[in-house]
Amino acid sequence: MQLLALALYHRDGRPTPRVVRFRPGALNILTGESETGKSEILDIVDYCLGRSTPNLPDEPIDRTVGWYALLVAFHDSRMLLARPRPAGASTTQAMIRTGGDTLDLPRADELTPNSNVAALRSQVSARLGIEDFRFQPPTGAARQAFDVSVAQAALLCFQNQNEIADKKALFHRQTENGIAQTLKDTLPYFLGAAGPEQALRRHHLNEAQRAQRAAQRKLDDAHRHRDAVDASGVALLRLAQSEGLLEEVPPAPGPEEIRALLEQALTVTVSTVGPVDLTDRRQGLTDERRHLREQLQQFDEALALVDRWQKQGEAFTGELHLQLGRLQTINLLGPERDYETALCPMCTRPLEEPDASAAEITTLTAQLAEELGQAQGIQPIRDEHRRSLQAERAAVVERLKVNGAQLRELTTNDERMRNLQDQHVRIARIQGRIDQALTAGTGSPAGDIGELRNNLVLAQENVATLQALIDEDDVAAEAERRLADIAVNMTAWARRLDLGQAASADEVAISLSQLNVVVRRPQGRLPLNRIGSAKNWIGYHMVAHLALHTYFRLHRRPVPGFLMFDQPTQAFFPAKIKDATTVQDADWNTVTAYFELLKDVADLNEGALQIIVCDHANLTEEPWFQDAIVENWRPLDGQRKALIPNDWLD
Template sequence: MQLLALALYHQDNRQLPRVLRFRPGRLNILTGESETGKSGVLAIIDFCLGRTKPGLPDNPIDRTVGWYALLVEFQDGGRMVLARPRPAGETTNEAFVRSGDQSLSLPGAGELVANTNAAALRGEVSAHLGIEDFRFQPPAGTARYAFDVSVAQGALFCFQNQDEIAASKTLFHRQTEDGIAQAIKDTLPYFLGAAGPEQALRQHRLGEARREVRAAQRKLDTARRQREVLDTNGITLLRLAENEGLLSDVPAAPDADTVHELLRQALSVPPLAPINSDIGDRRQELNEERRTLRAQLQEFDAALATVDRWQRRSFDFTGELHLQVDRLKTLDLLGPEQDHDTGVCPMCTQRLEHRDPSVQDIVTLTNRLSEELEQAAGVQPVRQEHLRSLQAQRESLAERLKTNGVLLKELMASDEHLVRLQEQHLRAAHLQGRIAQSLAHDRGPTTDISQLRNALASAQDVVSILEEQTANDDIPAETERRLADIAALMTAWARRLKLGQSDEPNEAGISFNKLSLVIRRPEDRLPQERVGSNKNYVGYHLVAHLALHTYLRKHNRPVPSFLALDQPTQAFFPSKPRDASTHPDADWATVTEYFRLLHDVTKLNKGKLQIIVCDHANLPDDWFQAALIDNWRPDEAGTRNALIPPHWLS
């Protein structure tokens, strides 16, 4: 793929597009003063090839341009228009694509309407370039994602911006951006022809097979651990089953098959029926009877206490009455004194305020008391009989209460036995449940492990076959061999430009691991950053990319057939010269040799390589002037030419 034209369309569509035309298969030089937009050309080409972030300058492009378009031609003669609208923000995904034959040209401003996106644009360009349906698979264990190889990676070999072509440590376009260096390492073997979809597919299958081996090994190890756990648990369950009466005569050290069979026997034992008992009702009856007997016993104790109190009080009362009666009987000894006037004091013969009782009154009282004592003596036998009856009834209640206690104690002992028996039944049922669960996880003593062992062996066989196949690929060695062919061209051209460290027997090459230049000397290897001076940095960038593209074109590799360079002669001028073509102190002989090499390489590739250079230099040589595609310097009328036409800004 080579470039035919680059067009910028004004935002209002009223202006004619600004068109910059290129010559395929030749050296194309765009020269001019600084700040004319030369560096923007490379960024616009990169953007039109599908880059999401354009990295374009804000002014004056931001104020004027509405669309960018690129007309490209492929090796088979087909053409494509690749157009992108100026992004409103930092990025845009919109695109316009049109395909056709050699009659296809740039579209009119009114025809530019987004009809696809950047990803589809890259896909169509990749298909026309001949990039195969190749999905790069990162090595197993890395934290990277697979991606489809496309022109997005191929374009990284086609650009050298002003700050890249003079870099002291890096060699490729956008190499310092996140993920770009790794993308170059991942795809460079493919673009060199050292690896293709077949090798990538075998590498992918090998990675998948190795993952399957690891997975099969993990499953086998897990099964073995589970087998060990099941064997240990199985023996434990056998001992428990023996203790609970589900098994008998269990061997001391059974093997796995015996454990499995005995557990099934324990599981086949019919479950013990639940124990039904009326002990609870009987215990409640005895407790009710006990409460009743205790209440009755308390009533008899209260009655006996009452009788006892009556008895004691009666004894005390009758004893006092007997004593008083005995005292009163002495009145029977009185003679004439019985008739004494009780109203007169016998001592002083004075009248008493209250008359004393007469002897007859006292005798009457004594007789009545004697009668009452006789009556009390008659009641005593009845009371004794009642007391004996109460005591007998109490003793009967006490005996019944004692019997109740014995029955209740026996019932509680029987209940504890039934509870223990019930608990044993429950333990046996629970144990059978554990046995069933263990057997459910253990589908067979040895079958699963045997199957997993066979699966692991089968996966290992697949890995062995794929390793043997991929060993023949040896992509790293093949990549280094092709880089060695490129190094031969680099070394020859470095000596032509008389770059530092290019003397024999030193050899210049590309380090695949570091993606930088390396000088191989007999005593050591010199990295890129130590070759010294901007002249050498620029020179080695030139020879490296020229050699790389010459190799790609020789082997018809699917990389765009152009190399775009910005300011390759910057090392020979002071910083930001207004017009390097008029600078008297430049090493014009070396500058001429640099451009002459670019011219000769395009001739060497016989029209298969297009080189586009944006630079300040303007050499008078005929071959240089023939390569000019535009000169952005003031014309005879003083009008300053640039990427953005002056009248667009007015």
């Protein structure tokens, strides 16, 4: 695939596009002053080939252009690849046309989206001969699988002005996230060191390794399940032993022994003891105890009353004895006992109230003596009543003791029955768990583990077989061998340009691991980033890509047959140059040598390689250089010439 024309269509729909035409199979030079849009040519071509995130400048291109179109040629056909100006950060719209040698750029009114970027890449990839396969990253890689297409091949066809002078990166967009790994993954295919067969084998290997991991997981899960079942079985055996279902359990029983013991524990039957209703018996004893306590309280109150009577009787008889003793002294009087009671015995004067006579006192004494006798006669009856109450009380106390003992026995029996019932419940639960464990364990003992182990062995053998096939392919070694073939031209052309370290180098090559140029010397390998001077960085970039594309063309690899360089002579001119032709003291001999190499490589490929260069330089004394110019954007008759026409900016 080579470029025939690039067209820009105005946003207002004017019929005449801005067209830049290229010559296939030759050196194409687009020269001119700075800030005329030369560098944008590469970005526009990249966008038309399907890049979803364009890198187009805002002004003045974005302000004026509505559509971009690229006309490309294949061996026996042509294809139009057109894309509208992106409305935002990206777009997927596209327009595709295919035809023969007469297919040309469309009119402005014919531009309309009829496809998308994915279809564009697919059709271009098919015409390039890129085989339809999906690259599978190695097992465990974090990156995703992707379809190999022109999107990866195009990375080998561009060198913008920043990339061609980069001492750390060799390829287009290499410093962007994920692009370097994509180059490492796909460059062996574009070199011919790997193909769909290897990708398919790696895909099968990935699937086989996934199946092996799944088989290993299943086997590990089965082992863990069996170990868990064994541990659970041993725990159940210990519980069964503690409840008397088993007499003895070995310290470390095997799986079969565990199962046999569990089955034995399951066959043990335990007599069921139904619940006994002791409520009535307990209620009767409780009522009896309450009645006895009431009787005991009554006896205690009766005894207290008898004691109070006793104390009161003792006080009464004591007073009677005292008074009687006093009254009995009257018997000691003689004749004077019959004195006049109405007169004072001392002064014989009359008393207001007469004293009692001796006869009256004697009568009162007799009465008191009689009452005292009666009181002393009641005491034996009271004592007998107390003894009777105490005997009856003692009987009640004894009956209370018996009642308490009966209640305690009843409580003990009740607790014993509850414990027995609880034990039966525990045994039933244990046997239920044993039955569940035996039922769950019937599906995966040693037989299933043996089958899973056989499946794992088969999966491992399949992985080993596929790995052996991939090892036989040895894609990395084959890629290095092909890069060594490319290094032959790289070394010769680096010496031709007199690049630094090239004269003493054994070989100048591309390192697939570093994605950069490496100079191999007797002292050791020297990467490009350790070689000074922008002149050398640009020179090594040029010889690497020229040699790489020469190899692609020689071996008919599915890579577009064009190579675009932007500002390859920038190292020989000031940083902000307006026009290189105005610089008198530049190293024009080296500049000429660079362009001569480009022309010779294009001629060497005999029309199979198209080289497009955008640069400030214009070698006016070299006829071959002038013949290679397709656009010269320098003022002519006072009129500015650039990618965007002057009338578009009005």
